[in-house]
Amino acid sequence: MASLDQLCVNTIRTLSIDAVQKANSGHPGMPMGMADVSYILWTKFLKHSPKNPQWFDRDRFILSAGHGSMLIYSLLHLTGYDLSLDEIKNFRQMGSKTAGHPEKHLTPGVEMTTGPLGQGFATGVGMAMAEKFLSGKFNTDQHKIVDHYTYAIVSDGDLMEGISHEAASLAGHLQLGKMIYLYDANSISIDGSTDLAFTEDPVKRFEAYGWHVQEIDGHNHDEIESAIKNAQSETEKPSIVICRTHIGFGSPNKQDSASSHGSPLGEDEIKLTKKAYGWDPEKKFFIPEEALALYRKEVPKGIALEESWNKLLNEYRSENKELASLFEDWMNGKISENIESLLPDFDEDQKGVASRSASGTVLNALKDEIANLFGGSADLEGSVKTNLKDEGVFSSENSVGRNVHYGVREHGMVAALNGMALHGGMIPFGGTFFVFTDYCRPSIRLAGLMQTPSIYVMTHDSIGLGEDGPTHQPIEHLASLRAMPNVNVIRPGDANEVSYAWKIAIESKDTPTIIVLTRQNIPTFSRTSSNAASLTEKGAYILSDSDKEIPDSILIGTGSEVHLAMEAKAILSEKGIDARVVSMPCWELFQKQDAEYIEKVLPGSVTNRVSVEAGTTFGWNQWIGNTGIAIGIDSFGESAPYEELYSHFGITTEKVVEAVESQR
Template sequence: MATASAQIKVNRSDLDQTCVNAIRVLTIDAVQKANSGHCGLPMGMAPVAYLLYTRFMRHNPKNPKWFGRDRFVLSAGHGSMLLYSLLYLTGYDIALDDIKQFRQLGSKTPGHPEYWCVPGVETTTGPLGQGVGNAVGMAMAAKHLEARFERDKSGLFDHRIFGICSDGDLMEGVASEAASIAGHLGLGNIVLLYDDNHVTIDGHTELSFDEDVVKRFDAYKWHTQDVADANDLEALSKAIENGIAETSRPSLIRVHSIIGYGSPHKQGTSAAHSNPLGVEEVKLTKEFYKYPTEPPFFVPDDALAHFRECVERGEEMESAWSTKFETYAKKNSVLAGEFQAVLAKELPNGWDAELPVFTPKDSLATRVSASQAEAAIAKKVWFLFGGSADLNESTFTDIKDGGDFERGQFDGRNPHFGIREHGMCSILNGLALHGGFIPYGSSFLCFTDYARGAIRLAALMELQVVFVFTHDSIGVGEDGPTHEPIEQLASLRAIPHLTVFRPGDANEAVEAWRTVMTHTQGPVLLALSRQKVPTLDRTKMAPASGARRGGYVISETQGRPADIILLGSGSELSLVVDAKAKLEDKGKSVRVVSMPSENIFEQQDQAYRDSVLPPAIRRRLAVEAGATMSWYRWVGLDGDIIGMTTYGASGKSEEVMKHFGFTVDNVVERALKLLAR
């Protein structure tokens, strides 16, 4: 396929150089037309990206989700035009008109790469460092699947992860966390190319960053190389070949580039980082490339034809892979069936057959009851895969007999993330993006603050990731206010597409895990108690299955309409259940609503929500040991909330709860005051 002005010829001595410059020209024209964007990185790193897509990566533009493909992660997402140019040029489902609509509302080419927007974009990047964590997660996924399914050296599961990162990526702590664990694990299927251009928005990197990155990665146990000139295609090719050949360690290739390469007045400066070049500078830059200055968005016929060879080559690669898989499936039919089922996210028959049922004699912390539910599922669903941020003795999320995922033991189901909450959650996103897993990670709820960037991106991409966060309130007790979450529940509930589930007793914890396994559009965060909570008597109350709708009537006074609705979640649910009995002794009619997930409840239709919270019953009291903001929607102007407006305290759990008013007597007192208004 040719451009509208394909008959124009370019003076050139080398087709490779013309193709590299095609990437650069599309970038500067798109940024100039949008009057917004980052052209500097694509101009500097175009040779690297060109080589990856045309010589080294296994990919099929006509089937971007082919399992056997190599994955490419542009961690430096601000350089998105580098990726969009490549996707267009190599034949993915992106047109030249899409390039022309860069950064425009509703376009397929938003300012940063969006996973859901364009085929061929493997992950949403933008917040720097996240792509490094995603790449590590993808590499872990590939290694685990290879360890589980590889037979007879088929080569079906040996795909690689390539990435480009920037100075800014490697300043971010999440990248350091992820790189550290990648080196520890010896993930030899990652090749990360570091754009060392010495420039950030504020100026030269020496303003804030003068470490020797290569020595740092040497200390992480990575294989490291240095390429002195990003325009040296021969040196780049040799380094990439070496990186691919190194299979026992992840590889970092430092590439010395010039940001905004080719711009006579802006290259090598922060002026080339995140602004259009300007009309005159665009003209001068194209002249430097020996490219026509008009029309914009011009790509020569022979350059486009060379790029489009990726289509035929990709189809041949996929066809060869499929033929291999057919042979593999004949010899290993059971394994092949498992593999295909997991890629389709098919839960095995009877996956929930052994979920526990708890009785009132079971007084358990929800972290314990949830752990038992997870264990029952993990026995049936092998692609449930995850670990903790060095807190398994508190979160209880390891898979019994699952084995450790460690260097040389990639068949294990229990990765150890270490004390790296942010890196852990970013890696979980990579596992989910790769496919073949329902990944989970665990820590304390207070430490979601460390991991918020990755949690938000999981929600933005609507990934099926499970975040298991225990120690969910001031009920933590002795550890004190540094470990007692206050504002976290409300702020997490505010994240679109993130489902927060705070079960009120052991059976609701089971329903939480049932939700996890069947909720495929977006992550689920389980907020679980450290302290024991009563298991409610379901013979006298609604079954816990009502929790699947987010909120439900668990108990109410029979024979007359309710005077007041008491709402609770988590460990405070039992308080409102017990308060109901005392209020009834005082002649009040009470409805108790369990609200384990406000996010799920708000997705129910209005008729159901009104059946649980009838508009006519305006006296409502919510009880939760956290910040109160999210509850105002449900209690209204005539309601009240018992919550937290300060930080917690250190002491025995029951004493701390009592100190802050989380007692049955206080619930009764506040309810009576509300009714007396």
């Protein structure tokens, strides 16, 4: 190995161990072990532009092993991104750009927030899917304007997590040949040797998934370079390079030990390690000039790559004007201004329609105008109504199909949706049963944290699904997902609210949306200017007002229970009680309204309030106060026809009427 190469590699290592030591917190071992691999990747292969981290045709790089965050922070600083040495020195401190785990939107050059193991692995699959779809849609024989790789560094822990199995299986099935993962096979986890719990053969595992597999010495630069070239030449399979490495490389007493995984090396061991590298043990955060000069070549290299691509794009524009205009709209996140005019207008209908069916109608009304809507389901297309008619199936043979069969892989699906949304150029959605958000929560949570506008279509939203019973009947799910920051949970009360739920989701720039839909039919309400379905965008609105300026009671419903409130209002009117019905499809959007609007919908002087929702009553005190009554379910469900279940659990018009009367 050339001495300059070694100097560059050791610069990554020493920056990492110094930052972890100064913070007295972090994971030094992994950056020390993967410094060779990352150095070769970032200086010889990675297509990126440090001065424009959001350049569209850059390679995507994910540090799935996010605990080793000092690896990517060192690389970003050294190669000229807007990440100063002071930020490196402030690793893990309040307000710094160098958080304990890499965070999207916080650090320039970080493609996604990682830390929960397996998430980066699975999200990268979505990024590779996006590249495959967009290249198929826009590239011509003369102009490949979408042509980049998705790289990730993954760890033993990533491979242990269940989501990696789902994602790897899907990637192999789809033959995502532009995806190259570098596996840090150091055989050490927090508890010690991975042999304690992880003894499978990764070569056989990934070969069985349909991947291209190589095994190398992760400290041999020739082998690293050769392996990445081989992976790039394999166009029909995703690639994994198993890099046999030493965690804590170079540390005389902590190499190959769990003690270097998640704790600082300690001042004495750092001095010994720097001596082993041939460095001055007293220097901290030292960057040799010749090493920095080599790394900073990535700046002009990136500018040249970007200029070359811009020239290519200009040529493309002149020869493919319509496609180029569409590409730029998608690339810039431009959304049709005609969405509202395209939304189906459902007529008043007492019998109504299942909101899942209404959702399918809305999607197909929008798909032609919004041609980057791209989605599917976890083996439930017929149930969740996500099919885009006549748009084909996205597959290894058809890269421009817009329907995806994810198989029974809910968690992998949701992570892939996040990857597509992060990649840009697409509006991804995916569907499954609402109860299975239990399998998806880590990815949904990360979407909220990353401000990623993924769209999750969740049907069979309550005991209303009936005979499948309590294993499939969501109870606590609405409350638990409403508790998640920066996630819009929308439970439409009729078909027209479904239309606007989709408008909200598609127009969202920095918030994921969960659209929660019924299996059973629900009525479609009469609409006027005063209760227009567009008011769904405010989160809650007056669906049917009282005759009085200040009502005697306020009835609040969501989803399939709004019509119970409407029926109760009619009965109460006959009894001389004037009630207002409020539909509240989205708590989060309502909470963002100004105080005047909230007071208009829910005047503080009216304390006689009843909420009705076929889920847990947890959290409803926020809207009904301490004296109001919440009608819901605080136990698991039962297996029976849904009409019987509503009666059995007391979610009925009569119970709403009784609750109002009991407060008078």
